[in-house]
Amino acid sequence: MTADVVVIGGGPAGSSAAIRLAQTGRKVRLYEKSRFPRPKLCGGFLSPEGLIELEELNIISSLRRSGAVPLHRVVIASQRGAVIESSLSEEALSISRDVLDGFLLQEALRSGVDVHEGEDGFAHRTESPYTVIATGRQSLAASPRERLRKSTDYFGIQTLFQDAEGVTDQVELDLIESGYVGLARQANGVNVCALTTRETLHRWGPDLDKVMAHFTEENPMLRHHLKAASRTRAWMAVGPVNLGIRRLSCDHTFYVGDAACVVDPFAGEGMSIALYASRLLQRALDQTRKPATEIYAALWHETFSPALRWHAAMRLLCRVPLVREPALRAMQWFPQVLNGLTDLTRYHRIAGEEA
Numbered sequence: 001m002t003a004d005v006v007v008i009g010g011g012p013a014g015s016s017a018a019i020r021l022a023q024t025g026r027k028v029r030l031y032e033k034s035r036f037p038r039p040k041l042c043g044g045f046l047s048p049e050g051l052i053e054l055e056e057l058n059i060i061s062s063l064r065r066s067g068a069v070p071l072h073r074v075v076i077a078s079q080r081g082a083v084i085e086s087s088l089s090e091e092a093l094s095i096s097r098d099v100l101d102g103f104l105l106q107e108a109l110r111s112g113v114d115v116h117e118g119e120d121g122f123a124h125r126t127e128s129p130y131t132v133i134a135t136g137r138q139s140l141a142a143s144p145r146e147r148l149r150k151s152t153d154y155f156g157i158q159t160l161f162q163d164a165e166g167v168t169d170q171v172e173l174d175l176i177e178s179g180y181v182g183l184a185r186q187a188n189g190v191n192v193c194a195l196t197t198r199e200t201l202h203r204w205g206p207d208l209d210k211v212m213a214h215f216t217e218e219n220p221m222l223r224h225h226l227k228a229a230s231r232t233r234a235w236m237a238v239g240p241v242n243l244g245i246r247r248l249s250c251d252h253t254f255y256v257g258d259a260a261c262v263v264d265p266f267a268g269e270g271m272s273i274a275l276y277a278s279r280l281l282q283r284a285l286d287q288t289r290k291p292a293t294e295i296y297a298a299l300w301h302e303t304f305s306p307a308l309r310w311h312a313a314m315r316l317l318c319r320v321p322l323v324r325e326p327a328l329r330a331m332q333w334f335p336q337v338l339n340g341l342t343d344l345t346r347y348h349r350i351a352g353e354e355a
Contacts, residue, residue, distance in 0.1 A: 005285075008121030011040070011097075013257025013274035014134030019057055019281045022111040029114040029128070031121030036105055039234040040097035041158045043193040043265055044183045045071070045171050048090035049346060050272030053279070059103040066091070067187030068095040073170040074342065077221035079177065082328040085170070086342070094184040094191065100271075125161050129252060130292070132281065133183065134333065136258030149306040153198035154179070155239030156265070158206055161229040164190040173267060174222040175324070178216050178226065180266060181222055189232055190225075194283040195265055198240065208235040236239070243315075244308075248287075248300050249293035254281055259299035260300070264311040267345040273304055283350075311346040 007018045011033030018030045023337045046054070046068075072091040077083045084283070109115050114126070121135075164183070167190045172183045178200040182193045204214045209231065226274065245261045252277040256277045263270040280303060284296035317323055 001028050005029075005130045005132060006121065006128045006284065007031070007113075007134060009134030009259070010034075010036070010105050010108075010115070010117070011101055011134060011275060012104060012271050013259070014052065014132065015101070016057055016275045017132050017134060017256055017278040017281055018108045018113045018115075019104070019111045020106070021285070022113045022279045024282060024286065026285075027223040028108075028112075029116065030108060031116045031124060032105070032187065033118070033120045035118045036048070036102045037098040038088075038101075039233075039236065040101065041156055041193070041238050042097040042271070043158075043171075043184065043268065044094050044096055044100075044186055044191050045182075045184055045271070046093040046095060047269055048092055048102075049269070049349075050275050051091070051093060053272065053275035057104065057107060059107050059172060063093065063095055063100065063102050064100050066095075068093045068099075069169070069173050069185045069187065071169055071184065075170045075172040075221075075339040076328065077172065077174045077219060078325060078328050079218050079220075080325055081173055081220055082325065082332060083221060084328055084331045086336075094171070094185050094186050096188070096191070099187075116156050121347050127139075128287065131253045133253060133255045133259045134257045134263070141341070154195055154243065155198060155201055155262060156193065156195055156241055157201075157211070157235060157237045158191070158193040158233050159208075159235045160186070160187050160189040160233040161192055161226060164192075164225045165227070166225055172221075172225075173266065174215075174219040174225075175181070176218045177220075178221055181212075181215055181219070182251070182265065183222075183225060190229070192226075193265070195241070199237075208237065215328040222239045243312075250342045252293065254284075254296055255292065256281060261304070261308070263308070267307070267311040269307065269346065273347060276303070276329040280350070281330050299350060303350055307345055307347040314345060319322040 004026040007014045007030040018028045022028045075085045126355045166186050167183050168306045174181045178197040179195040184191050204211045243262050257274040280299040
């Protein structure tokens with residue numbers, strides 16, 4: 001078929017964009033380089049905002065039946081033993097990406113999307129009025145300015161553990177000198193996903209088990225969780241990770257998900273932002289007042305930029321020990337402060353689409 005829109009990348013950003021655009025009657029072709037199911041490095045946290053999107057995309061019931069774990073608390077533990085805990089204002093979910101991505105791609109097929117698994121969309125470019133880039137491959141998706149910019153030294157590593165003690169209904173961030181380790185229970189174990197630095201990996205690696213052992217020495221809470229745990233999946237790693245906006249639109253091309261912006265994992269909003277961006281894309285294409293790419297970029301900044309600035313501020317807070325420890329100790333006594341900061345890191349739906 002001749003496509004109205006070609007989507008490159010079948011993760012949450014690409015599949016949700018394809019579903020929404022197909023539901024408006026457009027002919028959509030989606031290319032996904034991998035074949036599903038496939039493992040994907042991710043913390044697996046779906047915030048309440050993300051659950052709203054997945055309900056509209058008709059997969060939330062399937063996710064719950066597949067073993068998605070409800071989350072009700074957020075816990076932050078420092079290297080010096082400060083532990084703060086707060087209830088989430090609404091339920092969140094923990095789910096592995098191979099499960100989530102599979103359900104989204106199946107829904108795309110049911111919505112009439114012409115799905116091509118195992119094909120690189122960049123090698124099979126089809127003439128169409130619009131293209132949506134939903135893959136984070138930097139060499140192809142990044143702007144020329146970013147490719148010339150010096151990379152950060154952040155790297156992500158992820159695996160699964162069995163028999164981790166005390167990880168139940170919380171999403172937890174255990175702070176370490178080089179970043180943080182996130183933990184959340186999933187159907188097949190506890191997902192452990194860390195953001196660290198190149199220097200740390202060089203110093204304590206390349207064996208990632210030794211890197212994680214070093215992290216447990218740095219953080220007593222992490223050590224407690226993993227003291228009797230065993231790793232059940234091979235390590236995955238990605239990097240360098242360039243946090244921040246990459247490119248939003250140009251010509252007749254839109255960027256979503258990591259292709260648009262790599263969201264700081266600390267905030268836990270990455271997948272929700274990827275899902276909600278598909279709604280902004282649909283809205284931009286449905287109007288005729290201005291070029292759709294211009295409208296999309298404006299909507300994206302209006303919706304996400306305030307939260308992204310708070311993400312950066314929170315990351316800075318956690319990287320400066322002289323600020324971090326007193327702040328965390330204060331929040332032990334006043335946990336409502338954490339609730340306020342959490343609200344600031346969440347994006348707000350555009351006018352007329354409040355839940």
